[in-house]
Amino acid sequence: MVQAGFLGVLLVLLAGAEAPRPVVEVTNFSRTSTYGEVVDFVQAVARGSEVVAVTTLATSAEGRPVPLVILSQERVRTPEERRATGKPAVLVMANIHAGEVEGKEACQMLIRDVALGPLGYLLEHQVVLVVPIFNADGNDKFGANRHDNGPELAGVRHNGQFLDLNRDYTKLESPEVRGLVRLFASWDPVVVVDMHTTNGSYHREPVTYTTGINPNGARALSDYMWGTFFPKVASALEREGWSSVPYGNFADPLEPSTGWENDAVEVRYGSNYVALRNRLAILDENYAYADFKTRVLASYAFVREILHFTNERATELAALVQRVDGETRDGYRGERFVSSWQLEPLMEVTVRSFEFEKKPTTPEERARLPWLGPFRLEPTSTQRDYRLPYLARATPTTTVPLPAGYLLLPGFREAVEVLLAHGVGVERLGEPFSGRVERLAMEAVETARNIVQGHVAVTVKGEWVAAEEQVPAGSLFVDMRQPLARLVPVLLEPSSSDGLASWGFFNRALVRQWSREPGIYPVLRVSSRPAVAMEVLQGVER
Ligand SMILES: [Zn+2]
Numbered sequence: 001m002v003q004a005g006f007l008g009v010l011l012v013l014l015a016g017a018e019a020p021r022p023v024v025e026v027t028n029f030s031r032t033s034t035y036g037e038v039v040d041f042v043q044a045v046a047r048g049s050e051v052v053a054v055t056t057l058a059t060s061a062e063g064r065p066v067p068l069v070i071l072s073q074e075r076v077r078t079p080e081e082r083r084a085t086g087k088p089a090v091l092v093m094a095n096i097h098a099g100e101v102e103g104k105e106a107c108q109m110l111i112r113d114v115a116l117g118p119l120g121y122l123l124e125h126q127v128v129l130v131v132p133i134f135n136a137d138g139n140d141k142f143g144a145n146r147h148d149n150g151p152e153l154a155g156v157r158h159n160g161q162f163l164d165l166n167r168d169y170t171k172l173e174s175p176e177v178r179g180l181v182r183l184f185a186s187w188d189p190v191v192v193v194d195m196h197t198t199n200g201s202y203h204r205e206p207v208t209y210t211t212g213i214n215p216n217g218a219r220a221l222s223d224y225m226w227g228t229f230f231p232k233v234a235s236a237l238e239r240e241g242w243s244s245v246p247y248g249n250f251a252d253p254l255e256p257s258t259g260w261e262n263d264a265v266e267v268r269y270g271s272n273y274v275a276l277r278n279r280l281a282i283l284d285e286n287y288a289y290a291d292f293k294t295r296v297l298a299s300y301a302f303v304r305e306i307l308h309f310t311n312e313r314a315t316e317l318a319a320l321v322q323r324v325d326g327e328t329r330d331g332y333r334g335e336r337f338v339s340s341w342q343l344e345p346l347m348e349v350t351v352r353s354f355e356f357e358k359k360p361t362t363p364e365e366r367a368r369l370p371w372l373g374p375f376r377l378e379p380t381s382t383q384r385d386y387r388l389p390y391l392a393r394a395t396p397t398t399t400v401p402l403p404a405g406y407l408l409l410p411g412f413r414e415a416v417e418v419l420l421a422h423g424v425g426v427e428r429l430g431e432p433f434s435g436r437v438e439r440l441a442m443e444a445v446e447t448a449r450n451i452v453q454g455h456v457a458v459t460v461k462g463e464w465v466a467a468e469e470q471v472p473a474g475s476l477f478v479d480m481r482q483p484l485a486r487l488v489p490v491l492l493e494p495s496s497s498d499g500l501a502s503w504g505f506f507n508r509a510l511v512r513q514w515s516r517e518p519g520i521y522p523v524l525r526v527s528s529r530p531a532v533a534m535e536v537l538q539g540v541e542r
Contacts, residue, residue, distance in 0.1 A: 008308060019116040020044040022108035029293035032101040032151045033108070033111035035064060035140050038133045041108050042069050047117035051123060053077045056129055058179025061160030064136040066176060068183070071114050071128040081187040082127050088318040090310045091189035092303055093131040093180070096165045096196070096270070098138030098155035099146045102286055103195025106300035107132035110307075122307045125314035129189060134176060135159050147368070148197060150292030155447060166194075167453050169273035170490060170498040171505075172421050184277060185423040190317045191280045191310050194270050197295065199288035200249040201256075202379040204352040206290040206298035207237065207244035210283045212275020214267055215338040215394040216486055217326045221280060226346065229280065229309065236305040242298040244351055246390055247285045254358065254375060257417055261391040262348055265341060267490045267498045276486040278324045280317065282306065325483040333480035336399035339495035345389035396496065400464070403438065403525035406492045410474040412522060415505045416540050419491060425482045430533040433471040438464040440494055440521035447512045460494040460501050460510060462518075464525060472522065477534055492523050 014297050022041050023033040033041070046052040046069075053075055057068040076082045082089055092110070094103030107130050113119040114128060122128065133139055137160035142153040159165050159174055168177040183189075198208060211225040234244050251259040259525075274281035284302060286295045310317060356377035366372050408415065419426050442462040452454075478488055490496050500506060501521070512519040 005363040016212070017141040019048070019112050022105060022112070024105040024296055025109070029291075029296060030151060031199070032105060032154055034142075035133060035136045036105065038108065038139075041066060042067055042111060042132070045112050045115050051075055051120070052111070052115045057134075057183060058175045058377070059174055060135075060137045062137040066131065066134060066136050066179065068194065069111050069130040069132065069143065070113065070344060071123060071130065073123045075455075076127060079188070082187060087126050087191040088314050089127045089129055089187045089306065090191045090193075091129040091131070091183070091187070092101075092193040092195070092307075093134050094156075094195040095132065096134045098133075098135040098141070098195060099140075099157055100195075100286075100293065101154050101183055101195035102197065102295035102299050103284065104139070105296045106195070106303060109296075109300055110303060119304065119307075122304075122311050125311050126307075128307060129183070131180075134180070135165055146197075146199075146288070148199065148288040148295075149290060153273060157478070163453060166196075166270055167268045169270055169454075170268050171500075171503045173454075178421055180421070181421060184274070184279070184319050189279065190321050191282065191306070192270070192274045193282045193284060193306055195284045195299060195303070196286070197288050198247065198285035201253070202289060202356075202377070203245065203287065204354075204383065205243040205245040206287050206294050207242060207302045208247040208285045208287065209234075209244060209302070210247040210262055210271065210285075210291045210392065212272045212281045213262060213392050213394055214265055214272040214276060214342050215396055216267075216490065217272070217275035218278055218328065218486070219329075220280065220320070220324055221275060222409050224320060225280060225282075228408045233305045233309050236308065237298075237302055240301045240305070242301050243352060244302065245351055246392065247283060248349075248351075248392065248526060251391055253373075254377060256351075256353065256356065256377070256386050257388070259391045260351055260386075260388040261343060261344070263343060265343075265394045267487075276490065278328055278483060278486070279323065279357060311533065316539065317443060328485050329481055329483050332485045333402045333404055336396070336401050337489040337493055337496075338394075338396040338399050341394035342397050343391040344393045344395045345391060346393040347390050349388055351386045353384055353387060354382045355382040356380065399494065400495065402489060404528050405480050405526050406478045406488065407433075407437065407471055407524040407526060407530070408476040408478070408492070409509075409520075409522040409524075410476075411508075413506065413540050414535070415500045416476060416502065418505070419478065420537065422484065422487055424478060424484050424487060424491075426537040427477045427479070427534040428537050429471065429473050429475045429477060429530065430535060432473050433475070433530040434469065435530070436527075437467060437469045437471070439467045439469060440523070440526040441465045442510070442518040442521055445518055455504050456496075458502055458504055458507065458510065460521060462494060462521065468522060471530070476537065477530060479529060494521055494523075
């Protein structure tokens with residue numbers, strides 16, 4: 001350890017006045033950086049650069065400021081200054097799962113190479129935002145937490161509240177994701193890249209990728225990603241010597257020929273959430289069995305090629321997301337909300353993999369990887385490519401027509417706070433409203449056996465039925481004529497697996513007090529805007 005430290009200092013000294021080097025370069029890809037080292041590094045780059053500004057995205061649950069690095073020719077510091085440049089923003093974030101560390105290292109190298117190195121041209125048509133260490137609290141809990149092919153020590157998956165931040169995008173319980181959603185609303189990045197490590201099925205590509213696949217997202221965005229964005233970026237990456245493949249796992253872990261599947265469809269995942277905000281989402285999952293250096297360099301090249309593409313097409317991308325915003329505001333309420341789905345082929349993919357041998361699993365393996373059955377496939381040294389259907393098209397199996405808007409009865413302050421935190425437009429009824437609505441005729445309220453993300457999931461069963469209702473003053477109205485309309489049914493429909501009801505926000509009303517009978521579902525649906533005075537809600541009193 002003494003030798004490694006001495007070597008690090010020596011390398012820094014030899015570098016002299018040259019650009020700073022992150023820990024991963026100084027240690028020859030043997031160690032990942034601590035929170036303090038990341039902060040010191042970006043500050044060092046900022047001191048020597050005309051294009052870097054560093055601000056704070058959020059303060060973590062344990063009190064660490066989460067750095068937001070802003071790269072722009074104009075050295076903008078605020079969303080207003082970004083807007084004045086006329087250039088769209090693109091966001092790259094890493095370390096949401098703080099054991100998955102190569103993105104954090106690649107981000108530091110990228111910040112340096114854009115600010116002080118050869119990649120300055122990437123700022124010609126865009127403002128680049130980088131959050132290199134999103135889960136700052138998890139990062140420094142170093143240990144043998146991962147079984148990746150290096151580094152030896154890495155942080156943990158959860159944040160300081162024991163939450164998986166990549167399951168917090170609908171309920172917004174963490175300061176980190178709340179800060180990120182504020183950034184989405186204020187800086188409005190047209191593209192969001194989220195960097196992870198995957199330890200699923202064995203294959204040879206170091207980089208895998210996907211976009212939002214929730215069926216309630218705008219099809220125009222996913223078609224653009226699969227039809228234009230990913231093919232261009234993947235072929236540029238291939239020319240750089242790095243192979244890539246859409247993110248997935250063998251659908252049947254014991255039979256590779258069955259298909260290549262991505263089953264992470266719910267909106268609690270960041271890539272699906274970003275897509276439902278009508279922005280272009282990229283989930284980067286790097287291959288855990290590739291060595292650490294390969295993962296750092298390949299994911300660096302992937303993000304560089306993404307930024308090359310977005311810089312060249314900045315105007316086109318900004319126009320695309322604006323068009324989808326308008327279509328969502330004007331037309332989404334004419335569609336149907338999808339509450340359940342099945343995976344069908346999106347396209348064919350070639351997965352560069354291996355011949356496999358079937359081996360019995362050990363109790364230790366099953367304890368570490370709970371999804372393993374009694375057998376697993378072990379790769380041989382013989383390479384084999386598989387041409388497979390990519391099972392990543394979530395095709396609706398249960399849908400419900402959408403209303404013109406939703407009413408939320410008074411008394412659910414926490415739910416209103418979450419709607420406002422997402423940036424959803426909410427209005428308060430200044431007087432009572434009486435008229436025709438849809439209310440949920442509840443048949444059953446069921447709770448899950450297990451705790452997930454600190455919650456006991458609630459399943460509400462019932463049907464929307466027409467009714468004449470007296471709706472009191474102080475109730476809230478959520479109009480579906482808004483660009484974020486795709487998020488509204490996800491949060492308010494009873495059948496949504498990521499709804500506020502499902503996460504327990506409506507428990508007080510769902511079961512009648514002093515009994516076990518179903519109570520009321522505190523959300524109503526209307527086919528037109530209530531004709532009463534309403535005021536736009538800015539916040540809720542505590
Ligand atoms: Zn991850």
